[in-house]
Amino acid sequence: ETGVTQSPTHLIKTRGQQVTLRCSSQSGHNTVSWYQQALGQGPQFIFQYYREEENGRGNFPPRFSGLQFPNYSSELNVNALELDDSALYLCASSLKPPSGANVLTFGAGSRLTVL
Amino acid sequence: EDQVTQSPEALRLQEGESSSLNCSYTVSGLRGLFWYRQDPGKGPEFLFTLYSAGEEKEKERLKATLTKKESFLHITAPKPEDSATYLCAVQVTIQGAQKLVFGQGTRLTINP
Numbered sequence: 001e002t003g004v005t006q007s008p009t010h011l012i013k014t015r016g017q018q019v020t021l022r023c024s025s026q027s028g029h030n031t032v033s034w035y036q037q038a039l040g041q042g043p044q045f046i047f048q049y050y051r052e053e054e055n056g057r058g059n060f061p062p063r064f065s066g067l068q069f070p071n072y073s074s075e076l077n078v079n080a081l082e083l084d085d086s087a088l089y090l091c092a093s094s095l096k097p098p099s100g101a102n103v104l105t106f107g108a109g110s111r112l113t114v115l
Numbered sequence: 116e117d118q119v120t121q122s123p124e125a126l127r128l129q130e131g132e133s134s135s136l137n138c139s140y141t142v143s144g145l146r147g148l149f150w151y152r153q154d155p156g157k158g159p160e161f162l163f164t165l166y167s168a169g170e171e172k173e174k175e176r177l178k179a180t181l182t183k184k185e186s187f188l189h190i191t192a193p194k195p196e197d198s199a200t201y202l203c204a205v206q207v208t209i210q211g212a213q214k215l216v217f218g219q220g221t222r223l224t225i226n227p
Binding site for chain 2 (some may be wrong): 004012033040041042043045047048050055056057058066074090092094096103105106107108109111
């Protein structure tokens with residue numbers, strides 16, 4: 001059973017640029033969630049994708065967008081990068097619909113630095 | 116507003132010295148409380164899910180407990196390899212999605 005894989009692992013961008021982060025979900029999982037983790041903080045929910053549609057979003061502006069593909073892999077796109085976007089971006093997959101609480105399996109993350 | 120607070124922020128113990136980490140939460144409609152472990156430069160690794168007050172779960176040197184307002188992660192006779200950041204999270208529903216609301220974590224260091 002393969003876990004969640006993310007790419008790239010590290011990247012550096014300058015303010016105003018755009019970035020795309022990629023995620024392959026764990027085998028058998030059909031739902032992907034994205035989280036942002038600033039240094040020293042807990043992860044914060046960005047949004048979730050199920051059946052190739054966004055079905056829930058946290059307090060993030062529209063310049064954060066995503067896609068889910070038929071094979072359940074996903075992309076996170078961030079436009080007009082700001083310095084505060086520097087963080088570890090975590091992808092997590094799960095199986096929906098859950099009966100009760102469902103366990104998220106996280107990838108190792110993509111570390112984004114905005115200069 | 117759903118909120119999770121963990122204490123202490125950092126904890127340094129000697130090998131074999133038992134202790135507890137606290138997670139207090141305020142949430143409307145708890146669907147589950149999660150404990151994750153996160154090593155530097157890695158994603159969170161699932162440890163436990165607790166669903167209702169009074170529930171307990173154990174794994175090796177770790178035991179998680181849950182009340183109506185807080186959860187504890189008890190660490191018995193820890194080893195240096197238990198050093199990590201421990202994250203607590205509650206699961207809530209938003210616009211049809213199930214999201215985790217995390218605390219800021221407790222950074223645990225076990226000295227040999």
